[in-house]
Amino acid sequence: MKFDNPEDIIQLTPLWEGERFSNGRPKVSDNLLRRIRNITLEEAWGPLWEQGYTNQFEGDFKIIHPDKVMVGRAVTAVLVPKRPDLNDTLMQYGIEQEGRKGFFNQWVIDSLVEDDVVVVDLFDKIFQGTYVGGNLSTAIASRTKRGGAVIWGGIRDNQQIVEIENENFNVFYRGSDPTGIADVTMVGMNVPTRIGRAICLPGDVVLATPAGVVFIPPHLVESTVVNAEKSHVRDMFGFIRLKQGVYTTADIDMAWTTALWSDFINWFENDEAAAEFRHLDWTAELEAARKLEDNGGPASDAVRL
Incomplete structure (x- = not known):
């Protein structure tokens, strides 16, 4: 099992015929991202629904900046409750075979580039399910410039996150708790990810608005x-x-x-x-x-x- 595996990502997104990142993730053009920022969630959701993509929206979030719209390319992660043997195996593999550092959430954040949005299935865990705090949110804002995070789980350090000096950065999350992240294991990076009743694939364009979040498959963005x-x-x-x-x-x-x-x-x-x-x-x-x-x-x- 490999994290962020190009062969898997390409296999998952065969309908995308455009440019890709080095890991195989679809790279929707900057121009299309700019144009998406000017449309409403319903205007984006309608064409997807009509084409049978009826599981692309989730609206049950808290939002760090409720008046801001966030747009970017999805980098996905799936975490599950910790099982020691699985956790130790995957942690050891990531560190020894892939050269990763820190905890699972840091692996994902260290991979981000401009206009990325972290999309995380943390199985709605909030107590000890805080995927980011002040430090990691600052890192996301710095790396992505106009991106942020969509987390089906918790965050901490809300007051620090609100004060991050980046007018485009935002975080959509389920709840907050002062505890740090613990007792979870990442089983997939840039894999299909469930966010509530929606599904997101790596390279999907994330349109996150005060009304909720819609995940647009890259081949349907234009x-x-x-x-x-x-x-x-x-x-x-x-x-x-x-x-x-x-x-x-x-x-x-x-x-x-x-x-x-x-x-x-x-x-x-x-x-x-x-x-x-x-x-x-x-x-x-x-x-x-x-x-x-x-x-x-x-x-x-x-x-x-």
Whole structure:
């Protein structure tokens, strides 16, 4: 058994065709991470749900900075209750064969790079289940720059963690306790990880918001972002027109006519509010609406993203 094994990670993520880290972990582009920071959790969750990825969200967390959004690439870890023979075997292997130092949680944190998020299944343990405190949280903030941690377990030193000087750093966790971490063994690093009712794989993009956390499979990130951005910018337009009294809520919520699409495209191409989304293309939506109306029917909900 190896920790952070490239062969295993590649085997687990065969649908990813892009760049990878040296350990095989998918490396979603910095540009996509930046774009994800501008969408809501629901906008990201919707396309995943529609494609059958119905176990990507968990919302039952406490949050160090409840008003902050955190985005990054997942580095996962799975811990179990300590069994002495298993614990000694894995600890010895990691230290002697892989050259690791310290306790299991330090092994993971020492591997982090910029824009990483530690995702840890600590089987909801809080007493003696405190995966990070002030020191390790500082190390995560320093290494990841814009990342942090999602921990299905506990933390300690909350007051110190809150005061870490990194405006992007955040920690999502289940509870806090003054005890240190003890009586646990790491059985997997960068392996499939259960977080409550969600599953996270190494390289998933973590979108952690005040509403909870969604884990986006790397091969679906680009399509998810595009769909989410389209939903977001259409909502922007809809809110404006509803305030102006141009359309009813039924007009906006139901399938759009070609006339409404034309109004939207004109707004999209000329209003400064839409400037950052002008990389999006609406040709398919507009053509689908035209084709259906030419055939005597209304634009279908199927053309909506």
